[in-house]
Structures are given as structure tokens and as C-alpha cells.
Amino acid sequence: MTLATHWHYWVVIALMMTGLHIVIARRNYVKKLMGLSIFQVSVIMLYVTMGKVEGGTAPVYVMKGEGHDAVPNLEIAYSNPVPHVLMLTAIVVGIATMALGLALVVRIKESYGSVEDDVVIEKDRAEEEALES
Amino acid sequence: MSELPLEAVLFMFLLVVGIVVGRLRNLFGAAMLTGIFSFLSAGLFTLLTAVDVAFTEAAVGAGISTVLFLATLALTDDTERPSERSWLAIGVVSVTGLALFFGTFDMPSFGDPEAPIHKGVGQHYLMHSWDEIGLPNVVTSVLASYRGYDTFGELAVVFTAGIGVLLLLRSKSAVMGAKAKPIPARSRAPYVREMPIVRAVAKVMLPFIMLFALYVQAHGDFGPGGGFQAGVVFAAAFILYGLVWGPRAVQRIAPERLLEGGMAFGLLLYGGVGVAALFAGGTFLDYSAFTPDHPSHGQHWGIFLVELGVGITVSAVMLVIYFVFTARPRPRLPKKRGPLAPPRLTAVPELPVDHSKERPAP
Numbered sequence: 001m002t003l004a005t006h007w008h009y010w011v012v013i014a015l016m017m018t019g020l021h022i023v024i025a026r027r028n029y030v031k032k033l034m035g036l037s038i039f040q041v042s043v044i045m046l047y048v049t050m051g052k053v054e055g056g057t058a059p060v061y062v063m064k065g066e067g068h069d070a071v072p073n074l075e076i077a078y079s080n081p082v083p084h085v086l087m088l089t090a091i092v093v094g095i096a097t098m099a100l101g102l103a104l105v106v107r108i109k110e111s112y113g114s115v116e117d118d119v120v121i122e123k124d125r126a127e128e129e130a131l132e133s
Numbered sequence: 134m135s136e137l138p139l140e141a142v143l144f145m146f147l148l149v150v151g152i153v154v155g156r157l158r159n160l161f162g163a164a165m166l167t168g169i170f171s172f173l174s175a176g177l178f179t180l181l182t183a184v185d186v187a188f189t190e191a192a193v194g195a196g197i198s199t200v201l202f203l204a205t206l207a208l209t210d211d212t213e214r215p216s217e218r219s220w221l222a223i224g225v226v227s228v229t230g231l232a233l234f235f236g237t238f239d240m241p242s243f244g245d246p247e248a249p250i251h252k253g254v255g256q257h258y259l260m261h262s263w264d265e266i267g268l269p270n271v272v273t274s275v276l277a278s279y280r281g282y283d284t285f286g287e288l289a290v291v292f293t294a295g296i297g298v299l300l301l302l303r304s305k306s307a308v309m310g311a312k313a314k315p316i317p318a319r320s321r322a323p324y325v326r327e328m329p330i331v332r333a334v335a336k337v338m339l340p341f342i343m344l345f346a347l348y349v350q351a352h353g354d355f356g357p358g359g360g361f362q363a364g365v366v367f368a369a370a371f372i373l374y375g376l377v378w379g380p381r382a383v384q385r386i387a388p389e390r391l392l393e394g395g396m397a398f399g400l401l402l403y404g405g406v407g408v409a410a411l412f413a414g415g416t417f418l419d420y421s422a423f424t425p426d427h428p429s430h431g432q433h434w435g436i437f438l439v440e441l442g443v444g445i446t447v448s449a450v451m452l453v454i455y456f457v458f459t460a461r462p463r464p465r466l467p468k469k470r471g472p473l474a475p476p477r478l479t480a481v482p483e484l485p486v487d488h489s490k491e492r493p494a495p
Contacts, residue, residue: 001237001238001242005242005243005245006237006240006242006243007243008140008144008243009237009240009243010234010237011144011148013230013233013234013237014148014230015144015147015148015151016230016233017226017227017229017230018148018151018152018155019151020226020229021155021222021223021226022154022155024219024222024225024226025155025216025218025219025222025223026155026213026216027213027214027216028160028210028213028214028216030160030202030205030206030209030213031155031160031163031213033202034154034163034164034167034202035154035155037167037194037198038151038154038167038170041170041171041174041190041194044174044186044190045174045177045178045181048178048181048183048186049181049243050240050248050250051181051183051250051255052181052182052183052243052244053244053246053251054244054245054246055244056182056244056246057182058182058183058184058357059182059259059270059271059272060184060269060270060271060272060355060356060357061263061269061270061271063269071263072263072269074259074260077246078259078271079181079182079183080250080251080255080259081255081258081259081271081272081275082250082253082254082255082258082275083183083250084183084185084186084272085185085272085275085276085280086283087183087186088185088186088188088189088272088276088361088362089276089283089284089287089361090287091186091189091190091193091194091361092189092193092287092291092361092364092365092447093287093290093291093294094193095193095194095197095198095201095365095451096290096291096294096295096450096454097290097294098198098201099201099294099295099298099454099458100294100297100298100301102201102202102204102205102458103297103298103301103302103457103458104301105205105209106205106208106209106301106302106458106461107301107302109208109209109210114210115209115210116213116214
């Protein structure tokens with residue numbers, strides 16, 4: 001375990017934490033979702049770095065021979081296709097769920113007049129107190 | 134390791150962009166930066182030989198998600214209120230980061246061909262997918278055939294998210310029936326419509342983007358691409374058209390009913406292929422059952438059809454999401470003018486527009 005062999009993972013973790021920090025520390029809901037998308041890309045990158053093989057090419061066969069007799073060259077190294085498959089569908093699912101989150105933010109803006117965390121909580125609290133008294 | 138310096142530079146850019154997104158209080162700027170973040174990470178995915186992932190990330194992250202963020206900002210606020218520094222958040226992030234950092238000590242070296250991850254099914258797919266499926270792109274074989282069940286589930290999630298956005302944001306008038314016109318947000322279009330360069334470039338680009346989408350859809354078996362990417366690129370072409378000529382212009386070619394039908398049709402096509410395999414005597418989504426004498430032919434047909442289903446559902450969901458976001462009336466608009474009235478453009482000086490060429494050819 002040295003810098004040369006593991007630095008990819010460490011940079012990805014730094015990226016992940018940048019996203020996580022935005023999600024926890026920022027009050028604005030749109031900003032939180034931006035942080036979440038940075039976090040998501042970092043997680044995807046972690047999986048992709050694990051699928052990489054030293055000197056390997058993309059998991060699309062390099063063919064030997066011509067026309068119908070062509071067969072894949074299995075002597076050369078290919079990266080692992082499994083993380084790629086899982087991650088590419090995760091990206092599309094991610095944007096669909098992100099849209100759902102943004103739709104919720106729009107509705108929050110319409111009912112509360114703000115997309116800031118503290119304002120929304122404040123309004124909720126005031127309403128609860130008004131109900132109790 | 135010739136790509137190492139490039140990887141390091143891209144990672145550094147990513148870190149800088151990520152930090153700036155966090156600090157920037159102008160949310161429009163931050164939204165554009167998330168697009169740049171996606172593009173940079175797509176470049177990195179290419180270096181890491183994940184070409185299919187890079188393709189998807191470039192189309193989704195730099196194309197659709199930026200537009201969605203901007204659409205949300207148009208409906209909410211474009212500046213973030215300053216928030217005080219929270220030491221608790223920094224502490225939580227540091228502890229989590231350190232824990233993950235220690236976790237990597239047990240991980241195999243980057244690129245190690247002997248790592249456990251390469252010993253399982255991945256190895257089998259690489260070695261045998263040519264005999265069992267017969268497609269050069271192993272990612273497509275795994276996506277649509279070996280793990281077709283997973284992909285079916287993912288597509289169902291995309292479909293469900295589309296339904297969720299429709300339920301949350303579809304305006305009341307559109308729900309009442311087909312008679313009530315959906316409220317178009319043409320308010321945002323006029324600015325762009327008066328820019329001749331944008332219009333001219335968009336007009337030239339559009340057919341090529343669509344042709345490219347079809348190519349990606351059909352060629353996913355042989356190179357990077359497939360239904361997910363093609364669906365997103367196809368939707369991006371329509372969204373570009375909508376950005377320039379207004380969402381109403383897109384709705385003339387792609388009415389909402391058609392898109393909503395498309396959302397369901399793609400998923401049903403995928404599931405239908407699976408059920409057809411059952412009737413042909415195989416298991417669910419086992420395409421070899423279609424042509425027992427020549428299994429790889431059946432595989433080709435099955436993969437083509439399910440990828441088509443994926444493409445249709447993904448592009449329909451993306452477009453429906455775009456439409457409901459843009460059709461939502463802005464909350465800050467004064468009630469008196471009503472949502473249908475176009476906003477005044479007094480702040481913008483009248484540009485000399487050639488009105489004879491105003492309308493795009495139908």
C-alpha cells in the first residue's frame with residue numbers, strides 16, 4: 001500500500017467528502033442536490049477505478065480475422081465490464097431520481113416561499129406552535 | 134502508465150470544481166459548474182477505459198442535469214443565502230473521510246489484475262460472452278442479457294421516477310383533461326429566439342444529433358452505446374429545440390400523450406420480450422429460447438428489442454420531466470397577469486428581427 005498504488009482511491013474519497021460536505025453544511029436545497037450529484041459521481045468513479053486492469057483496454061473485443069471468421073482476441077487484457085454495466089445504469093437512474101428531488105424542491109418553494117433549510121424548519125415550527133396554542 | 138499525468142490533472146480539476154460548487158452562492162454559476170464537473174469526470178472515465186460509463190455521464194450530466202438544475206432555479210431562487218461555517222459538518226466529513234481512507238488499506242492496488250473483483254463473473258463474461266452471446270461489446274452483453282433482469286429493474290425505477298415527477302409537478306389544468314391546454318413557459322424562450330446565431334446553429338445541429346442518437350441505439354452491440362445513452366441523446370435533441378424555440382414548439386412534434394405512452398411502452402416492450410421468452414420455452418429474458426438451433430441469433434434479437442425499449446422509455450421520461458418543469462408557472466409571477474400572459478420584455482431593447490423568417494419551417 002503506497003501512494004503510487006492507492007492514490008486513485010484517496011482522491012475519489014476526497015471528492016466524495018466534498019460532495020458530502022455540501023449536502024450536510026449547505027442550507028439551500030438546490031445546493032444540497034448539487035452536492036449529492038457530486039457525491040454520486042464520486043461513488044461511480046470508485047467502482048470504475050476498481051474495474052480497471054493494468055494495461056487493459058475497454059471491454060469491447062479487439063477482433064482477429066476478417067468478416068464472419070473474426071474472433072475476439074482474448075490474449076490481451078480487458079477491463080472488468082461488470083462495474084461499467086452497473087454504473088452506467090446507475091447514472092441514468094440517478095438523473096431520474098435527481099429530477100424527482102428537484103420536483104420536490106419546486107413544491108417546497110411553492111408552499112413555503114423558500115428553499116432554505118432553516119426558513120422551512122422555522123415556518124413548520126411556527127405552524128406547530130400556532131396549532132398547539 | 135502514460136495516462137497518469139492526465140489522470141492527475143483531471144482529478145485535480147474535479148476537486149477544484151467540487152469545492153467551488155460548494156462555495157459559490159450564485160446558483161446559476163454552480164449549476165453550470167456541475168455540468169463541467171460531469172464533463173471532466175466523463176474524460177476521466179474514458180481514461181479508466183469505462184467508455185460506456187463516460188458516454189452516459191457526458192450525455193446525462195453535462196446535457197440533461199444542467200438543464201434540469203436551470204429549470205429548477207427558474208422556479209425557485211438563484212442565489213443562496215449565506216450560511217455560517219459549521220464545525221460539526223466539517224468534523225463529520227473528516228471522520229467519515231478518515232474511516233474510508235483506512236478502509237482503502239485493505240484494497241488491492243489500482244489496476245491489479247489479480248484483484249478479487251476480476252475473479253468472479255467478470256472473468257466469465259470476458260472469456261465466454263463471444264460464444265454465448267456473440268457481441269463485441271461485452272458491456273452490452275452483460276447489460277441486456279446476462280444481467281437483463283437488473284436492467285429491467287433499473288428501467289422500472291426510471292419509469293417510476295418519471296411518474297413521480299409528473300404527480301408532483303403536473304399543473305392542475307393539464308390533469309383536468311386534454312381540452313385544458315398545458316401552460317407553456319414560452320416566457321423564457323423569446324430571449325433566445327431573437328438570437329440568430331443560436332437559431333442557425335441549433336437548426337444545423339439538430340438532425341445530426343438525432344442521427345447520432347439512432348446510430349448509438351443501433352450500434353451499441355459493437356461499440357460504446359446502447360439504449361440508455363441513445364435515449365438521453367435523443368431527448369437532448371428535443372430539449373435543445375425547446376430551449377431555442379420554446380417548449381410549445383416541441384409539444385407540437387412530441388405531444389405529451391405520445392410521450393406518456395412512450396414511457397410505458399418501452400418498459401412493456403422490455404417486459405414483453407421477457408414474457409415471450411417464457412412462451413418460447415426458456416426462462417424470463419432468456420433470448421436463446423427464440424431460436425433454439427442458433428442461440429446467438431435469438432440473443433441478438435432479444436438484445437436489440439430490449440435496448441429499443443430502454444431507449445424509448447429513457448427518452449420519453451427525460452422529455453416528460455423537461456416539459457413538466459418548464460410548464461410549471463413561475464411562483465413569483467404576479468397573479469393578475471395570469472400564467473398564460475407573456476411577460477413584458479421592457480428591460481430588453483427591441484432587436485431588429487426579420488419577422489418573415491421568424492417561424493421555423495414545420
